[in-house]
Amino acid sequence: MSTQQAGEKAIMTIPGEREIHVERVFAAPRERVFAVYIDPELIPHWWGPRGTSTRVEELDATPGGAWRFVVTDSDGSEIVFRGVFREVARPERLAQTFEWDGMPGYVSVDTAEFEDLGDGRTRVVTNSIFHTPEERDGMLESGMEKGMNETFDRLDEVLARS
Amino acid sequence: MSTQQAGEKAIMTIPGEREIHVERVFAAPRERVFAVYIDPELIPHWWGPRGTSTRVEELDATPGGAWRFVVTDSDGSEIVFRGVFREVARPERLAQTFEWDGMPGYVSVDTAEFEDLGDGRTRVVTNSIFHTPEERDGMLESGMEKGMNETFDRLDEVLARS
Numbered sequence: 001m002s003t004q005q006a007g008e009k010a011i012m013t014i015p016g017e018r019e020i021h022v023e024r025v026f027a028a029p030r031e032r033v034f035a036v037y038i039d040p041e042l043i044p045h046w047w048g049p050r051g052t053s054t055r056v057e058e059l060d061a062t063p064g065g066a067w068r069f070v071v072t073d074s075d076g077s078e079i080v081f082r083g084v085f086r087e088v089a090r091p092e093r094l095a096q097t098f099e100w101d102g103m104p105g106y107v108s109v110d111t112a113e114f115e116d117l118g119d120g121r122t123r124v125v126t127n128s129i130f131h132t133p134e135e136r137d138g139m140l141e142s143g144m145e146k147g148m149n150e151t152f153d154r155l156d157e158v159l160a161r162s
Numbered sequence: 163m164s165t166q167q168a169g170e171k172a173i174m175t176i177p178g179e180r181e182i183h184v185e186r187v188f189a190a191p192r193e194r195v196f197a198v199y200i201d202p203e204l205i206p207h208w209w210g211p212r213g214t215s216t217r218v219e220e221l222d223a224t225p226g227g228a229w230r231f232v233v234t235d236s237d238g239s240e241i242v243f244r245g246v247f248r249e250v251a252r253p254e255r256l257a258q259t260f261e262w263d264g265m266p267g268y269v270s271v272d273t274a275e276f277e278d279l280g281d282g283r284t285r286v287v288t289n290s291i292f293h294t295p296e297e298r299d300g301m302l303e304s305g306m307e308k309g310m311n312e313t314f315d316r317l318d319e320v321l322a323r324s
Binding site for chain 2: 064066083084097106107108109132
């Protein structure tokens with residue numbers, strides 16, 4: 001049993017050769033956290049590192065539905081991320097593919113499990129699976145951990161005011 | 163060293179939990195086999211099991227380029243397969259994603275190595291990687307082996323007359 005507190009940095013581990021495992025606790029009920037994860041109005045307020053802004057171009061949170069977000073960096077450059085939902089089981093589980101348009105055909109699958117901690121808090125356990133060890137390591141080397149922690153901090157802020 | 167002969171059934175093995183490995187020998191030089199694999203004029207003559215017909219809607223055999231084939235079954239139903247090329251290294255290696263439109267977001271990566279056997283024959287070694295064991299096993303249970311062997315037999319015929 002983890003003793004991670006809400007708002008603490010995510011716990012990231014790398015089981016096996018092609019996975020990234022992340023756990024993060026949020027000070028909000030499971031239904032609420034799940035809803036914010038797929039809310040096209042709120043995603044621009046938290047999705048992406050600080051200093052970026054995100055535009056939701058497509059978000060069909062149903063099995064087989066597509067998502068496509070455009071992230072504008074502080075220098076004005078645009079980065080496109082997209083994928084397809086594989087599972088949408090409110091409020092327990094989301095699974096979706098994840099691709100960066102800069103490397104078409106390099107697709108990971110992110111599965112997020114939303115755990116009700118019974119005290120109004122929620123632990124989100126995310127497992128990302130890559131086809132090859134090289135793709136997993138490339139993601140780790142992209143600076144994802146810093147960006148992910150900033151994203152989760154911004155999500156804390158959205159949850160606190162909503 | 164395999165003693166597989168040209169035209170013999172493919173050797174299929176399932177290393178690990180999420181891979182399918184296939185070896186098949188063709189009685190044609192490597193350059194020729196590689197070229198036929200990505201030739202939009204010839205693909206309709208061999209791609210797919212016997213009794214089906216395949217239409218190439220898109221085929222951009224460059225890294226990041228898309229492919230999309232529509233297979234019409236004997237009963238007239240259409241099945242769409244598609245993906246993106248990750249590597250195109252003529253005449254040694256092709257890597258591409260593979261998706262069936264019936265299960266969006268379930269993406270495998272197929273890597274084909276073309277080995278020059280030095281006597282005018284070519285061994286094609288294909289490795290398919292899936293994100294999960296369930297996806298690999300689902301592919302095995304789809305009847306792929308029969309369809310694959312028919313496809314390779316049709317490719318033998320195309321190579322023999324070209």
